[in-house]
Amino acid sequence: MNFSQRTRGIVRAIAVAMALALPVMMTVSAADARVGGGGSRGSRTFSAPPSTSTAPGSVAPMNRTFSQPGSPGMSSPAANSGGLFGRGGMGRGLLGGLAAGFLGAGLFGMLFGGGLFSGLGGLSSMLGLLLQIGLIVLVVRLAMSWWQRRNAPAAAYAGGPDVGPGPQANARSGFGFGLGGGSNAPVEIAPGDYETFERLLGDIQTAWSNEDIAKLHTLATPEMVSYFSKDLEENKARNVTNKVTNVKLLQGDLAEAWREGDSEYATVAMRYALVDTMLERGTGRQISGGQPEEVTEVWTFVRQRGGNWELSAIQQTN
Numbered sequence: 001m002n003f004s005q006r007t008r009g010i011v012r013a014i015a016v017a018m019a020l021a022l023p024v025m026m027t028v029s030a031a032d033a034r035v036g037g038g039g040s041r042g043s044r045t046f047s048a049p050p051s052t053s054t055a056p057g058s059v060a061p062m063n064r065t066f067s068q069p070g071s072p073g074m075s076s077p078a079a080n081s082g083g084l085f086g087r088g089g090m091g092r093g094l095l096g097g098l099a100a101g102f103l104g105a106g107l108f109g110m111l112f113g114g115g116l117f118s119g120l121g122g123l124s125s126m127l128g129l130l131l132q133i134g135l136i137v138l139v140v141r142l143a144m145s146w147w148q149r150r151n152a153p154a155a156a157y158a159g160g161p162d163v164g165p166g167p168q169a170n171a172r173s174g175f176g177f178g179l180g181g182g183s184n185a186p187v188e189i190a191p192g193d194y195e196t197f198e199r200l201l202g203d204i205q206t207a208w209s210n211e212d213i214a215k216l217h218t219l220a221t222p223e224m225v226s227y228f229s230k231d232l233e234e235n236k237a238r239n240v241t242n243k244v245t246n247v248k249l250l251q252g253d254l255a256e257a258w259r260e261g262d263s264e265y266a267t268v269a270m271r272y273a274l275v276d277t278m279l280e281r282g283t284g285r286q287i288s289g290g291q292p293e294e295v296t297e298v299w300t301f302v303r304q305r306g307g308n309w310e311l312s313a314i315q316q317t318n
Contacts, residue, residue: 034244034276034295035208036231038064039224039313041267041300042260049298049315052253055269059298060316066223187257187264196309197268197301198249204311205244205274208232220311221302239281246275246292255298262305265312271296 037060041049045067048059200219207215211232216225235242249272257266277289300313 034242034274035205035314036227037297037314037316038062038227039221039300039311040065040067041313042258042263042265042302044256044258044265044267045313049255049267049269049300052255052269054251054253054271055255055296055298055317058318060318062313062315064227065313187259187266189254189257189266193266193309194252197252197266197270197299200301200309200311201249201270201272201299202247205247209243209245211241224311224313236281240287241279241281243277243279244274245277246273248273250294259305263302264305265300265302266309267298267300267313269296269298269317 039062041047041062045062045065046069048061051057051059204216204219207219208228213225213229213232216228220228249270251271253269255267255269257264259265271294273292273294275290275292278287279285280287296317298315298317299311300315301309302312303309
């Protein structure tokens with residue numbers, strides 16, 4: 001197809017705009033239909049929980065929270081492989097996005113007859129492209145090094161309560177949970193607590209499926225309920241209903257447990273089976289899902305000393 005000079009210029013402008021948008025689009029992963037993430041972990045909201053045998057990889061940063069970094073009692077974000085330069089909760093990091101932008105611009109240039117690198121406009125040769133990519137990689141590496149030094153775990157926990165050592169052998173507790181890295185933390189987590197965590201996992205998914213906000217208020221903190229309510233309203237606006245059934249805990253480990261004033265926190269990694277189905281509201285027609293799957297997430301629970309555990313946060317694993 002032959003384009004006039006003006007038409008070719010318009011097409012190239014659109015191609016470049018789409019190429020620049022490609023990294024942003026690639027960072028957005030498909031949202032899970034089940035109970036959403038977010039919440040607060042007290043002073044450790046912006047610190048990555050320790051890995052466990054159930055969730056040995058990194059944990060995505062909190063994607064929504066009422067907590068504010070730098071507020072009194074709030075520790076600095078711990079260094080982890082997620083976030084700006086790594087595989088954060090939204091998928092690819094900054095470096096992957098830059099590469100996607102270069103690739104997208106090059107592909108669009110090729111498609112519209114200007115050569116592989118014509119979509120980059122300012123780059124007149126392969127040498128120029130390599131030099132610019134090299135400079136960008138150097139700057140990113142320096143920034144990553146500075147970021148990691150600034151947010152070393154030792155600094156993140158400065159002044160905070162001492163937590164136990166890293167993950168240990170997975171001693172079964174009898175309720176699907178093992179005693180992981182936080183088993184020596186100041187707050188003692190008893191077998192009955194593990195049973196409560198497992199029960200809350202199922203009860204919260206059931207209340208979510210039934211869109212029972214009143215029930216959720218008895219199982220989770222007001223912050224988490226506000227997120228659930230928002231997500232349910234969005235489902236209603238899209239005329240869909242999310243049903244999560246056949247929830248069964250397969251494995252769990254305590255990552256850490258600690259006390260802040262009268263509040264006690266426990267962060268646990270949980271791998272569980274479920275059937276996640278999206279239905280058309282009113283007709284019940286299945287839109288997506290419906291197949292058994294396994295999910296690994298990190299849930300944080302909180303209670304006032306002597307009170308009942310409530311869900312305080314959910315984080316996805318990478």
